Amino acid sequence: MKPLLILLIAGLLGCSTAAIALPKHAPVPGGIAVIELGSDKLAAPGARWGELPLAVVRDNGRWFALLGIPLDTLPGELEISVSGASTATVKKINVQIKNYPEQRLTIKDKRKVEPDPDDLLRIAREKAVTEAVKRQFTANPPNTDFLLPANGPLSSRFGLRRIFNGLPRNPHAGLDVAVGSGAPIKAPADGVVANTGDYFFNGNTVFVDHGQGLISAYMHMSRIDVAYGQPVKKGEILGAVGATGRVTGPHLHWAVILNNTPVDPELFLARP
Numbered sequence: 001m002k003p004l005l006i007l008l009i010a011g012l013l014g015c016s017t018a019a020i021a022l023p024k025h026a027p028v029p030g031g032i033a034v035i036e037l038g039s040d041k042l043a044a045p046g047a048r049w050g051e052l053p054l055a056v057v058r059d060n061g062r063w064f065a066l067l068g069i070p071l072d073t074l075p076g077e078l079e080i081s082v083s084g085a086s087t088a089t090v091k092k093i094n095v096q097i098k099n100y101p102e103q104r105l106t107i108k109d110k111r112k113v114e115p116d117p118d119d120l121l122r123i124a125r126e127k128a129v130t131e132a133v134k135r136q137f138t139a140n141p142p143n144t145d146f147l148l149p150a151n152g153p154l155s156s157r158f159g160l161r162r163i164f165n166g167l168p169r170n171p172h173a174g175l176d177v178a179v180g181s182g183a184p185i186k187a188p189a190d191g192v193v194a195n196t197g198d199y200f201f202n203g204n205t206v207f208v209d210h211g212q213g214l215i216s217a218y219m220h221m222s223r224i225d226v227a228y229g230q231p232v233k234k235g236e237i238l239g240a241v242g243a244t245g246r247v248t249g250p251h252l253h254w255a256v257i258l259n260n261t262p263v264d265p266e267l268f269l270a271r272p
Contacts, residue, residue: 037065049078103161146188150252154177176251189216193230203247
């Protein structure tokens with residue numbers, strides 16, 4: 001065998017068995033199920049939850065599927081379909097109970113809590129755009145070794161049941177980092193900018209596609225430094241922290257979407 005071919009095969013095997021820092025296994029509403037698929041093949045198996053394709057990654061020579069579990073999922077069993085070159089199997093996940101605390105906030109701009117008819121039309125248009133971004137599923141396997149995108153203490157955690165001005169609203173589908181306006185926001189891992197825009201609730205926002213349905217979003221920004229379609233490297237500046245959209249003050253709202261489902265970003269920081 002030629003030396004160059006030997007080196008190429010060794011390189012491929014080395015890449016396939018490298019540790020990639022899997023997210024923490026947390027089979028709860030708003031969590032992530034990390035499902036072991038086996039280690040018998042170099043070719044990645046396929047995995048689906050119903051009609052949704054799942055991210056499949058290789059860590060230390062073994063394949064794993066990553067399932068984002070919706071916040072409204074009831075406790076019980078979920079089934080994941082796994083397909084290989086010549087076999088098909090079913091993996092079962094037992095979703096456990098998790099109760100999220102309540103958070104009450106006062107918003108000075110009352111339109112951000114009770115939008116007028118024109119605002120509602122804008123919100124509907126924007127939702128169609130952001131939902132399409134969240135549904136993206138590109139072929140590249142994701143890098144799940146995330147860093148915290150802003151340097152600051154964590155404030156409002158994921159999943160809080162929110163009450164704005166006495167009115168119940170959607171749960172908190174992200175993680176807030178308490179940092180002042182103008183502080184840099186960094187990409188937590190390699191990816192491609194999937195969308196940028198100024199949104200009614202989210203303010204100035206950047207979405208980054210990390211591959212196979214793993215999307216991250218950065219909201220309430222004062223400044224956006226990247227453009228749609230731009231590749232970004234881990235640690236690259238995306239923009240700056242601000243107070244745009246529905247906020248009580250400057251901070252970064254960081255969201256992570258997996259198979260079109262918001263999941264707790266802290267699971268990518270707390271290693272198993």
